[in-house]
Amino acid sequence: MVARVIAIASGKGGVGKTTIALNLGFAMASLKKNILVVDTDVSLPNLDLYTGLEKPLITLLDVLNGSANIQSAIYSIQMGLNILPCGSSIEALRGADIDKLGEIITELKNSEFDFIILDVPAGLSKFSLLPMTYSDEVILIVNPDAASISDAQKVRTISGLTDMKITGIIVNKYKKSSYEDIGIKLGLPVIGVVPVDDAVVKSRDSKKPIIMLKPKSAPAKALLQIARKVCGIPEKKSILERLLG
Numbered sequence: 001m002v003a004r005v006i007a008i009a010s011g012k013g014g015v016g017k018t019t020i021a022l023n024l025g026f027a028m029a030s031l032k033k034n035i036l037v038v039d040t041d042v043s044l045p046n047l048d049l050y051t052g053l054e055k056p057l058i059t060l061l062d063v064l065n066g067s068a069n070i071q072s073a074i075y076s077i078q079m080g081l082n083i084l085p086c087g088s089s090i091e092a093l094r095g096a097d098i099d100k101l102g103e104i105i106t107e108l109k110n111s112e113f114d115f116i117i118l119d120v121p122a123g124l125s126k127f128s129l130l131p132m133t134y135s136d137e138v139i140l141i142v143n144p145d146a147a148s149i150s151d152a153q154k155v156r157t158i159s160g161l162t163d164m165k166i167t168g169i170i171v172n173k174y175k176k177s178s179y180e181d182i183g184i185k186l187g188l189p190v191i192g193v194v195p196v197d198d199a200v201v202k203s204r205d206s207k208k209p210i211i212m213l214k215p216k217s218a219p220a221k222a223l224l225q226i227a228r229k230v231c232g233i234p235e236k237k238s239i240l241e242r243l244l245g
Contacts (some may be wrong), residue, residue: 003036003113005105006230007135009152010142015120016172017141019204020194020223021119022050022083027227029081033114034107036074038084038105040131041121042096045086052078052207058088063104065095070107080179081210082113098130105134115231123151124158132159137163137167144174149185156186170194170226194219194228 008021018039025037033100039047039060048056053075060067074084108116118131120138132138136157142152152169159166171179175196183190194200199217205212211220228235 001110001112001114003109003111003116005109005116005118007118007120007132007138009120009128009132009138009140009155010122010148011124011140011153011155011228012143012148014174015101015122015141015143015193016200017122018050018119019049019200020141020170020172021117022047023036023210023219023223024227024230025081025083025117026079026096027211027223028115028117028231030081030211030224031227031233033231034112035080035085035115035117036082036108036113037117038108039086039119040101040127041119041143042098042127043121043218047083047104047119048087050178050204050207051083052088053077053083056085056087058106059085059086061096064100066096066097067095070104079212081209084108090094096129101130102134105131122156124214129158129162129164132164133162135164137165140166140167140169140186141172141187142186143172144179152186167191173176191229192222194222194226 010017025035029035039045058068058073063070063073074082076082120131140152142148146175168189170191171193173196174193179193195218197219199214200219203213215221
């Protein structure tokens with residue numbers, strides 16, 4: 001089995017990228033897929049904090065500095081989701097070789113997972129571009145504001161000069177504005193739209209998947225819809241829709 005590697009990226013920080021990466025992973029896991037979410041932010045990681053897995057003993061940094069193997073740094077959490085946290089040890093960071101990330105992703109890709117989601121640092125530094133380059137596709141997280149769209153355009157431009165394949169955008173923190181315009185401006189399809197909702201904050205603070213904590217909320221429904229699309233699973237149709245077609 002060869003896993004499909006999806007980089008969740010953004011031009012601007014603070015757009016909710018980690019929240020989307022993690023909750024998309026939970027949503028895909030709920031569809032009976034074997035999912036691994038990897039925190040590739042070696043300088044400011046926080047994926048483990050969002051899951052309640054505080055201060056994991058072995059992390060991606062330990063794999064990058066050669067003191068541990070990959071399997072020992074993978075943890076199974078709620079709903080059977082697997083995560084590979086990055087860790088915040090300054091000592092481990094000093095010896096980390098970020099150029100080994102490609103080897104690690106290749107090894108993971110040829111393991112038992114169906115999909116590997118990379119939570120990529122925001123921006124266009126080497127730490128951001130490397131994981132995007134090693135992925136099969138990139139999904140950009142964009143907020144409906146000028147700064148976020150402008151920074152996403154820069155990532156879009158850079159992708160045209162490399163082997164990166166940006167397949168679409170997820171509009172996060174959506175309010176009642178026109179999200180179609182964002183896709184047109186970036187020249188990319190809108191894969192999904194996640195609206196602003198207090199349920200997202202409650203999910204993050206309680207360290208529980210939004211599809212478990214607030215399954216009937218608009219963001220939970222949106223994330224499940226995106227997960228189905230990413231996994232290639234047709235949308236469930238109502239009885240009336242099935243009768244009509």
